[in-house]
Amino acid sequence: MEPPAPRRAHPARGELLRGSAPWAGVAALTGLAFLLVTEADSWQGSWGETQALLQLAAIVIIGPLAGAAGCWQGQREHRRRTHDLLAGAVRGPLARLLTAALPTALWATAGYLTATAAALLATWPYTSAGAPRLTVPLTDIVFIVSMTLIGHVTGAVVRWRLLAPAFAAGAYVVLWLLPNTARETPAARHLVPVAPEHLLAESVPVWWQPLATTGWTGGLAAAAVLAYTARRRWTALLPLTVALTAGALLMQNGERMYRPDPLTQRQICDESVRPAICVRADYPGLLPQIKNALTDINARLEGVENLPARFTDLDWGPKSTDAHLPSLTPYGQSVVRGRLADPERYAWEAAMALLPSMHGGCDARLEDRRVSRIDTAVEEWLVPDPWEFDELAHARAVGDTEEIASIKAERKALDAVSGRLRAMDQGERRQWLSDYFATVEKCDMDEVPAL
Numbered sequence: 001m002e003p004p005a006p007r008r009a010h011p012a013r014g015e016l017l018r019g020s021a022p023w024a025g026v027a028a029l030t031g032l033a034f035l036l037v038t039e040a041d042s043w044q045g046s047w048g049e050t051q052a053l054l055q056l057a058a059i060v061i062i063g064p065l066a067g068a069a070g071c072w073q074g075q076r077e078h079r080r081r082t083h084d085l086l087a088g089a090v091r092g093p094l095a096r097l098l099t100a101a102l103p104t105a106l107w108a109t110a111g112y113l114t115a116t117a118a119a120l121l122a123t124w125p126y127t128s129a130g131a132p133r134l135t136v137p138l139t140d141i142v143f144i145v146s147m148t149l150i151g152h153v154t155g156a157v158v159r160w161r162l163l164a165p166a167f168a169a170g171a172y173v174v175l176w177l178l179p180n181t182a183r184e185t186p187a188a189r190h191l192v193p194v195a196p197e198h199l200l201a202e203s204v205p206v207w208w209q210p211l212a213t214t215g216w217t218g219g220l221a222a223a224a225v226l227a228y229t230a231r232r233r234w235t236a237l238l239p240l241t242v243a244l245t246a247g248a249l250l251m252q253n254g255e256r257m258y259r260p261d262p263l264t265q266r267q268i269c270d271e272s273v274r275p276a277i278c279v280r281a282d283y284p285g286l287l288p289q290i291k292n293a294l295t296d297i298n299a300r301l302e303g304v305e306n307l308p309a310r311f312t313d314l315d316w317g318p319k320s321t322d323a324h325l326p327s328l329t330p331y332g333q334s335v336v337r338g339r340l341a342d343p344e345r346y347a348w349e350a351a352m353a354l355l356p357s358m359h360g361g362c363d364a365r366l367e368d369r370r371v372s373r374i375d376t377a378v379e380e381w382l383v384p385d386p387w388e389f390d391e392l393a394h395a396r397a398v399g400d401t402e403e404i405a406s407i408k409a410e411r412k413a414l415d416a417v418s419g420r421l422r423a424m425d426q427g428e429r430r431q432w433l434s435d436y437f438a439t440v441e442k443c444d445m446d447e448v449p450a451l
Contacts, residue, residue, distance in 0.1 A: 020069060020072055020073055020104065021069070021073070021103040021104040021106070021107045022107055023069070023107075024065065024066060024069035024104050024107045024108045024111070024148075025106075025107030025108055025110050025111040026111065027065050027069070027108075027111070028061075028062045028065055028066065028107075028108045028111030028112055028115075028144075029110075029111035029112075029114055029115055030111075031057070031061045031062065031065065032054075032057050032058075032061060032062060032111065032112065032115040033115055033118075035053070035057050035061065036053070036054075036057075036115060036118075036119050039053060040122075041332045041336050041337070042330070042331055042332030043119070043123065043331065043332070044122055044123055044126060044337050045123060045126030045127060045331065045335065045336070045337045045338040046123065046127070046201065046282075046331045047123060047127055047130045047131060047132050047133075048130070048200070048201035048202055048261065048282075049200075049201045049330075049331045049332075050119050050120065050123045050132070051132055051133060051136045051201075052195070052200030052201045053119075054115070054116050054119060054136070054137075054140070055136055055139075055140055055194050055195070055200070056194055056200070058112055058140035058143065058144060059140070059143060059175055059192060059193060059194045060172065060175050060176050060194075062108060062111070062112050062144055063143060063144060063147045063171060063175055064147070064167075064168040064169075064171035064172045064175065065108065065168065066104070066105065066108040066144050066145075066147045066148045066151065067147040067148065067150060067151035067154075067167055067168060067171050068151060068164045068165065068167050068168035068171075069104045069108065069148065069151065069164075070101055070104050070105070070147070070148035070149065070150070070151030070152035070154075070155065071151035071152065071154050071155035071163055071164040071167045071168075072155060072164040073100055073101060073104050073152055073155065074100070074101070074151065074152035074153060074154065074155025074156040074157075075155040075156070075158075075159070075161075075163065075164070076100070076155075077156070092229070093228070093229035093230075094225070094226075094229040094230065097152065097153070097156070097225060097228070097229050098225075100152065101148055101149055101152040102145075102148075104148050104152070105144065105145040105148035105149065108144050108148060109141050109144050109145065112137075112140065112141070112144060113137070113141075116137055120132055125338075126337045126338035127285075127338070128283065128284050128285025128286070128338070129263055129281060129282050129283065129284050129285070130261075130263055130282050133204065135205065135210040138210065138214075139193060139210050139213045139214055140193075142213075142214045142217055142218050143193050143213075143217045145218075145221070146217040146218055146220065146221035147171065147217075147221075149221040149222075149224065149225055150220065150221050150224050151164075151167055153224045153225060153227075153228045154167060154224075155167075156228060157228065174192075175192055178191070178192050179192045179194065187251040187252070187254055188251065190250045190251055190253075190254050190255075190257070191216065191247055191250060191251065193213045193216070193217060195258060199255065199258045201329070201330075201331070202260065202261055202264050202329070203258040203259060203260055203261055204258065204259060204260075204261050204262075205257055205258055205259075206256075206257050206258070206259060209250075209257040209258070211246075212246045212249045212250050212257075213246070213250065214246075215242050215243060215245070215246030216243050216246040216247045216250060217243075218239075218243075219239040219240065219241075219242040219243025219244075219246060220239075220240075220243045222236075222239035222243075223236045223237075223239040223240035223243060224236075226239065261282065262281075263280065263281045263282035264280055264281075264282055265281075265314075266280070266281040267279065267280060267281060267312060267313075267314065268280075268281050268284040268287055269310065270287055270291055273291065273294075273298045274298070274301070274302075274307065275298075275301075275307055275308050275309060275310045275311050275323060276309065276310035276311070277290055277291050277294060277310065277311045277325075278310050278311060278312045278313070278314075278325075279313055279325070279328070280313055280314065280328065283328055283335070285338060286328065286335065286338070286340065289339065289340050289343070290325070290340070290346070292343070293340060293343040293344075293346050293347045293350075294311070294347055294350055296347070296383065297347060297350065297351050297382055297383055300381065300382055301382075301433070302430075303430045304430055304433045304434050304437065305434035305437070305438075306434050306435075306437040306438040307323075307354065307437055308321055308322050308323040308353075308354065309321040309322060310322055310323070311323050311324075311325045311350060311353070312324065312325060313325040313326070313327060313328055323350070323353040323354050324353045325349075325350055325353070326346050326349040326350060334346060344383075347383050348383050348384070351379065351382040351383045352379070354382070354437070354440070355375060355378065355379055355440065356375055356439075356440045356441075364443050364445055365443070365445070368445045370445075370448075371445050371448045373413060373414050373417045374417060374436070374448060374451050376414055376417075377414065377417045377418040377421050377451065378421070378433070378436060380418055381418065381421055381422065417451050420451055421451055432449055432451070435449040436448065436449055
């Protein structure tokens with residue numbers, strides 16, 4: 001009895017383990033990892049910012065790389081001069097193309113998924129609300145596979161040796177410049193499957209947007225593959241129709257495909273202090289830090305009347321009864337890895353929201369020297385400016401004697417006003433501040449209490 005013939009490995013196994021395909025995965029992982037590490041402060045701690053950066057990198061970095069790798073793989077038979085020989089092979093053109101192209105797509109996708117998993121794990125310890133959206137990596141994967149297949153077909157058709165780098169450069173230009181420079185045809189920017197910059201982190205797509213994006217990119221790739229390999233090439237019209245329909249839908253709806261994230265529209269409040277402190281529901285973990293940063297301000301304002309009802313950080317601005325907190329976004333400035341970057345600066349900006357300069361900008365308050373000094377005295381009493389510009393040191397540095405004398409005289413007058421405010425007993429100062437804050441939105445200087 002003859003021994004059974006050894007099983008032959010599927011050709012895809014060799015394509016998957018050797019050749020240029022693994023290098024596509026290495027390139028995708030390296031490029032994405034470099035971007036994530038260098039921009040860590042701007043995303044680590046926010047699900048929205050993390051996925052926004054991952055999607056942008058998948059489209060602008062990995063997409064062109066995958067397309068170029070597919071293009072190089074597609075040209076392989078031309079380089080080996082075996083293109084005509086394979087025309088009589090047992091396997092059909094479609095099977096041969098998928099066997100050669102999909103390993104490259106799988107490796108590029110693996111690099112993307114590895115970096116994505118690492119980024120989401122790195123973000124998780126610093127978040128306090130929300131969760132990553134599954135549709136983002138799914139649409140990114142479809143795009144990466146589509147770019148690989150389109151690149152492979154392009155390489156199989158065109159014999160130019162420099163086609164792969166040219167394909168990558170051209171894809172980068174289109175994918176990066178179209179969303180950022182489309183002035184005359186702004187609707188065309190939505191054909192690139194990445195949300196506009198101001199929607200990346202704080203919006204969620206409508207339910208059909210991922211389907212339309214998948215139909216657009218996947219339909220183009222399927223049409224290209226069928227047009228090159230199918231015996232009945234008219235079958236490519238079906239995915240092409242799907243792609244054109246999805247593309248038209250994307251262009252017509254534009255930014256209407258995105259709606260504000262519900263978490264960014266709600267607030268979490270601490271009512272134990274006055275004014276109450278409210279932060280967006282996507283950053284509830286920051287509420288204790290903000291309350292701690294404003295502790296001195298709240299202590300100084302205890303018992304004072306005519307204050308705003310609350311501090312709020314909603315982006316559309318304060319109501320008449322609210323004071324606006326410094327914005328927590330864009331992530332990486334006020335907040336880094338779930339912590340306030342500069343609590344002192346944050347407290348000063350919050351205190352400024354209580355003062356007249358943030359309530360209508362009445363020019364009369366600036367022109368009236370008495371009232372202007374009172375405003376400055378209240379500001380300095382609430383919280384000193386940690387970044388105050390030293391005008392006197394600058395005047396001395398440039399040798400401006402007149403300016404030095406003017407600054408000293410003004411500082412002496414301001415110190416006298418500030419001294420009277422500090423010298424009041426607690427009850428007297430509480431009453432005076434109540435009268436003062438009743439005038440912050442008014443432009444009648446006679447109503448500002450004397451100091």
